[in-house]
Amino acid sequence: MKSLMKEAEKLQDTLVKHRRYLHENAEVHMDLPITVEYVTAQLKAMGYEPEEICQSGVLAMAGKKNEGKTFLLRADMDALPMKEESDVPFRSKTGNMHACGHDLHTAMLLGAAELLKKHEDEIKGQVKLMFQPAEETLSGAKQMVEAGILENPKVDSAMMIHVLSGFPIKTGMVLVGGEGVISAAADWFKITVQGKGCHGGMPQMGVDPLNSLTHIYLGLQNINAREVAPGEVAVVTIGEIHGGNTGNIIPDTAYMQGTIRTYSDEHRVFVKDRVESIAKNIAESFRTIANVDFFRGCPCNINDKNLLDQMKDITKEFVGEDHFIDAGVLFGNAKFPGSEDFAYVAEKVPGVTISISSGSSEDGFEHPLHHPKALFDDSILYVGAGIYANTAIEWLKNNS
Ligand SMILES: [Zn+2]
Ligand SMILES: [Zn+2]
Structure with a gap:
C-alpha cells in the first residue's frame, strides 16, 4: 500500500510532538507512569480501548475481532538511568535518558495506530500493538508474554523496529535481515x-x-x-x-x-x-x-527465515529500492553482541527485526546508542510509522 507512506508523512509533526514529550519525560524499567498515561490517552483519542495487561505493558487491538490471522507490532518505551548530556531543547528533565531511541519507537507505533485505525476496514485480520516497558533490563517482553500477549487471539507473526544512530548509514535507510540469530x-x-x-x-x-x-x-x-x-x-x-x-x-x-x-x-x-x-x-x-x-x-533474538523473506519484499516495495538495505548481505549475517528482549516473542512465534538509520555518523550523529550525548534524527518518524502499519496490513493480506 504505497499511498500509506504519504498518509504517514502527514502525521510527521504529531509524531515529533509525541517523541519529544516522551524524551523529556524519560522513565526507566517497569516504572513508566507518565509514558503509559500519555500512550494510553493518545490511543483512546484515536478510538482504541488500550489495556494495561501488566505493569506498564500496554496492548491495543486493531482490525476485525475474531477474524483472520493476528500480527503483532512491538515498540519499547523505557529509557536508561543516565543523565543526558545533549543540548537539544527537549532534553530530559527526569535524570533518565532516551539514549536508545525507544521514544522514537513509541512515537512510531502511535503513528501506526493512527494509520491502522483509519484503514481498519481493510485489515484482513487483527493487529496487536504491544507497547512494552523494561527492554533495557530484559524483563518487559517476558512479563508481557507471561501476561498472555501472544494468546487470545493467538499471534501468528511479529515484528519490531529499532532505530540506529552513530553508524555511517544514510539517515532514512531501512535495514532488514540477516536470518537466524541476530543478537546475543x-x-x-x-x-x-x-x-x-x-x-x-x-x-x-x-x-x-x-x-x-x-x-x-x-x-x-x-x-x-x-x-x-x-x-x-x-x-x-x-x-x-x-x-x-x-x-x-x-x-x-x-x-x-x-x-x-x-x-x-x-x-x-x-x-x-x-x-x-x-x-x-x-x-x-x-x-x-x-x-x-x-x-x-x-534468549538470542532470531529472525525467522520465512517471515524475513516476506518482510524483505514488503519493505522494499514500500520504502523503495533506494532506501532499502539487505542487512544480511551488508553485514554478512553478522551477529550483534548486544541483546534484545523481543527474543521472548521471537522464540514463541516467527519474528523479524527491522532497523531504520536515524542519524548517520557522517552527518554529525557521531555518538552511538547508550551514549549520554546520543542524538536521533526524528525526521524519519513517519517512515517507521508507515513501515509498522504497512507490514501488518500487507502480511495479513498475503497470509489470510
Ligand atoms: Zn538499549
Ligand atoms: Zn534499544
Whole structure:
C-alpha cells in the first residue's frame, strides 16, 4: 500500500510532538507512569480501548475481532538511568535518558495506530500493538508474554523496529535481515563469596573473600580462552567488584556482577554451568563459599527465515529500492553482541527485526546508542510509522 507512506508523512509533526514529550519525560524499567498515561490517552483519542495487561505493558487491538490471522507490532518505551548530556531543547528533565531511541519507537507505533485505525476496514485480520516497558533490563517482553500477549487471539507473526544512530548509514535507510540469530542471549549474574572477616594484620584468624574472589575472576577468563572453540563466540564480562571498606580489615563477604553473551542455546547452558562450577570450586579451594545467582537474562533474538523473506519484499516495495538495505548481505549475517528482549516473542512465534538509520555518523550523529550525548534524527518518524502499519496490513493480506 504505497499511498500509506504519504498518509504517514502527514502525521510527521504529531509524531515529533509525541517523541519529544516522551524524551523529556524519560522513565526507566517497569516504572513508566507518565509514558503509559500519555500512550494510553493518545490511543483512546484515536478510538482504541488500550489495556494495561501488566505493569506498564500496554496492548491495543486493531482490525476485525475474531477474524483472520493476528500480527503483532512491538515498540519499547523505557529509557536508561543516565543523565543526558545533549543540548537539544527537549532534553530530559527526569535524570533518565532516551539514549536508545525507544521514544522514537513509541512515537512510531502511535503513528501506526493512527494509520491502522483509519484503514481498519481493510485489515484482513487483527493487529496487536504491544507497547512494552523494561527492554533495557530484559524483563518487559517476558512479563508481557507471561501476561498472555501472544494468546487470545493467538499471534501468528511479529515484528519490531529499532532505530540506529552513530553508524555511517544514510539517515532514512531501512535495514532488514540477516536470518537466524541476530543478537546475543544475555545472562546477568552475581557471585557472592562468603569468607570470615578479621584483623588485617592477622589474616590467619579469618578467611579472605577478596583473595578467593580474585582467583574466581581469573578462573572465569579461561572459559573463553580454553573452553570455547576458536571461531565460536561467548563473552563473559565482570563489570562490577565490591568488597571491603578499608585497608586494614579483611571483610566478611565480597561480590562481583557480570554478564554472559552467547549465540546458541547449547553455549548458553554450557557457559552458565561453567561460571557456576568455576566459582564454587575455586571458592571452596580457598575455604570460602560462593553463591551464584542468575537474576536477569533473555534468549538470542532470531529472525525467522520465512517471515524475513516476506518482510524483505514488503519493505522494499514500500520504502523503495533506494532506501532499502539487505542487512544480511551488508553485514554478512553478522551477529550483534548486544541483546534484545523481543527474543521472548521471537522464540514463541516467527519474528523479524527491522532497523531504520536515524542519524548517520557522517552527518554529525557521531555518538552511538547508550551514549549520554546520543542524538536521533526524528525526521524519519513517519517512515517507521508507515513501515509498522504497512507490514501488518500487507502480511495479513498475503497470509489470510
Ligand atoms: Zn538499549
Ligand atoms: Zn534499544
